[in-house]
Amino acid sequence: MDVAVIGGSVAGLQAALTLGRARRQVVVFDDGRARNRAASHVHNFLGAEQPAPDELLAVGRRQLATYDVAVRDGRVDDVEVVDDGFVAGGEHVRAVVLATGLRDELPDVPGVADRWGQSVVACPHCHGWEVRDQPLVQLGMRGAPERSVARAVLLSRWSDDVTLCTDGDELTAAQRDQLDRAGVAVRTERVEEVRAGSVALTGADLPARRVFVVVRQHQQSDLAERLGCQVTDGAVVTDEGGRTTMPGIYAVGTTASPALLAIGAAGHASTAAVAVHADLLELDLSSRR
Structure with missing residues (x-):
């Protein structure tokens, strides 16, 4: 052989x-x-x-x-x-x-693993076209805000309605400026759960046609x-x-x-x-x- x-x-x-x-x-x-x-x-x-x-x-x-x-x-x-x-x-x-x-090591957020590969995905080049121009959420990986920001900026090419959820991570002024120039909204509250069609934040519910995640x-x-x-x-x-x-x-x-x-x-x-x-x-x- x-x-x-x-x-x-x-x-x-x-x-x-x-x-x-x-x-x-x-x-x-x-x-x-x-x-x-x-x-x-x-x-x-x-x-x-x-x-x-x-x-x-x-x-x-x-x-x-x-x-x-x-x-x-x-x-x-x-x-x-x-x-x-x-x-x-x-x-x-x-x-x-x-x-x-x-x-892939997924973010430790309820609902992510259950919906992985369906309504929760990672790569915009693989899955962005199918949900173009719709409300999208980029869920960051706690402890890696620079990667979360980069992926949210990338995702903004597929939709004008992108929100980065940092899941508790704070961002620098430079990172917020970068996101603002890309038209990406920011929510820094902890994420309680990823649901079908939405992301549950502390005290709020954010619509999401698809949730993109940062993985290790x-x-x-x-x-x-x-x-x-x-x-x-x-x-x-x-x-x-x-x-x-x-x-x-x-x-x-x-x-x-x-x-x-x-x-x-x-x-x-x-x-x-x-x-x-x-x-x-x-x-x-x-x-x-």
Whole structure:
């Protein structure tokens, strides 16, 4: 077996597709915990007409059936480094692609987790168009007012009716000026609950067609660190070809670049897969000398 891809969401499946088309033997391990699985639709993905996340991944799996790619359900928590490669999920492989992705830490506000992926979302580029020109609330993450302000300013491009709820955080004069220039209203009261169609503040109820939240992102798996890969600011460090600091180990999608949209994660994975194939080809040819 040539390559083990650990993680079977958009980035992992795209890496496997590119490698399969390069006539590589690939095994994909997927634990079914795609980061966007709570969302009703995948938006802003060229060629895909707003499928549900599981529908998009099902199409991807069907595409892989043409090639020498096996998809196995299950989580891989350990990879053994051996003399001539790696052992992952019981398979001996020459290279490992980490596509384990991220998990989102949501604001600790009642109603947020229950509505996550539906009326509570994070990314305006993914979900803003569908609620353009409607009342929107940007809910900040307590203790991170600079990020909350930046996201509210970004959201103001989709609607003239945006309110930033800081959930108790106070803002500087410069931050308030920035929000005022963007036309964003500010409420600093504590948020009691996110409800269907509104946000309950202390002593007030704020209409909201959609609530956008600031999240903290964490790697879903510590596998990269345990393999000795460098991880900085929550991202696995790679070069432009997805190569980590450990030979034979690659990282793709949001595992390496947390800010990527779904389509960007796929593109990143495809580029890295090309590098994986090139590196394996070089090894193949050097062994024939």
